[in-house]
Amino acid sequence: MLNTGEEKPLIGKRIGILGKGGSGKSTVAVLLTKALRDLGYHVCLLDADSTNVGLARALGFEQSPKTLLEYFGGMVFSGGSVTCPVDDPTPLPGADIYLDKIPPQFFVKKDEITLLTAGKIGELGPGAGCDGPVAKIARDFQILNEGEPVVTLVDFKAGFEDTARGAITNLDWAIVVVDPTLAAIQMASDMCDMVARLKAMELPATMHLESPELVALANRIFIEARINGVLSVLNKVQNIEIENYLRKELSARSIEPIGAIYEDPSMSITWLKGEPLAGREAEQEAQKIAKALETSEALVNEVEV
Ligand SMILES: Nc1ncnc2c1ncn2[C@@H]1O[C@H](COP(=O)(O)OP(=O)(O)O)[C@@H](O)[C@H]1O
Numbered sequence: 001m002l003n004t005g006e007e008k009p010l011i012g013k014r015i016g017i018l019g020k021g022g023s024g025k026s027t028v029a030v031l032l033t034k035a036l037r038d039l040g041y042h043v044c045l046l047d048a049d050s051t052n053v054g055l056a057r058a059l060g061f062e063q064s065p066k067t068l069l070e071y072f073g074g075m076v077f078s079g080g081s082v083t084c085p086v087d088d089p090t091p092l093p094g095a096d097i098y099l100d101k102i103p104p105q106f107f108v109k110k111d112e113i114t115l116l117t118a119g120k121i122g123e124l125g126p127g128a129g130c131d132g133p134v135a136k137i138a139r140d141f142q143i144l145n146e147g148e149p150v151v152t153l154v155d156f157k158a159g160f161e162d163t164a165r166g167a168i169t170n171l172d173w174a175i176v177v178v179d180p181t182l183a184a185i186q187m188a189s190d191m192c193d194m195v196a197r198l199k200a201m202e203l204p205a206t207m208h209l210e211s212p213e214l215v216a217l218a219n220r221i222f223i224e225a226r227i228n229g230v231l232s233v234l235n236k237v238q239n240i241e242i243e244n245y246l247r248k249e250l251s252a253r254s255i256e257p258i259g260a261i262y263e264d265p266s267m268s269i270t271w272l273k274g275e276p277l278a279g280r281e282a283e284q285e286a287q288k289i290a291k292a293l294e295t296s297e298a299l300v301n302e303v304e305v
């Protein structure tokens with residue numbers, strides 16, 4: 001239900017969804033997109049994982065949009081203009097954009113949900129593929145508000161690279177998805193540590209950058225990082241014992257999850273068949289997670305006032 005009159009703490013915010021492979025980043029992204037929409041936001045979901053398949057269908061769209069990599073003219077490897085953030089920290093030109101300035105083939109939109117895709121590298125041919133330019137789009141691309149309560153979610157690729165290389169510097173919140181594995185617990189912990197170091201203004205590695213201007217730019221991106229913090233969501237929880245165990249392990253690392261999504265075989269079947277994602281309990285939990293996000297943002301604003 002739309003209610004745009006109320007004050008909405010997440011308007012203009014960028015929220016990244018990160019975690020280990022298969023932990024459920026895309027599942028959480030779809031559930032949270034719908035939950036935030038139900039709270040009255042226009043949600044732009046950016047698919048920033050070049051290996052994601054089925055996100056459009058999971059959201060109820062017939063087809064995926066053309067990629068933003070194409071919109072920006074392609075990668076430098078194949079003659080385009082999108083560079084890799086590792087060797088070029090300069091901002092992506094034109095990455096701040098109003099939705100109505102983007103040609104319609106580059107997004108799909110329905111019921112206050114807009115899906116955009118950063119890039120898929122399989123089609124570019126031998127030697128041309130690299131996730132770096134996709135990470136650059138993930139870092140810099142932002143839909144601007146146009147009197148609309150827009151919030152952007154970014155569904156990142158698996159692993160820790162985007163976090164370490166600064167693709168998260170342009171996020172307000174990083175949500176790390178934790179499935180019942182030791183690797184996922186470790187990644188949540190590493191991510192909190194990395195964001196703490198960012199907030200402590202630790203400078204990035206820049207030995208590979210040739211000019212002092214690029215070094216200064218890379219430093220500035222990290223120093224000016226807007227990220228408030230890391231939040232975590234449990235996923236694929238099988239039972240209460242597992243939930244309690246995960247909460248205890250995360251709590252020992254000073255991490256308190258803002259939600260727990262249980263394993264639901266009907267959701268894995270919809271992913272398999274390419275059908276719209278549906279699961280009543282998961283959707284209810286996603287509502288709680290969306291509200292917890294709003295509360296976290298409101299708390300940050302209170303502290304800053
Ligand atoms: N809560 C859940 N219950 C059941 N299956 C799930 C759940 N979350 C994810 N899955 C399954 O795990 C697979 C990987 O999830 P996905 O969201 O694509 O992970 P990621 O984006 O992190 O790679 C999905 O295809 C789905 O089958």
Ligand SMILES: [Mg+2]
Nearest residue numbers: 025026049052
């Ligand atoms: Mg995914």
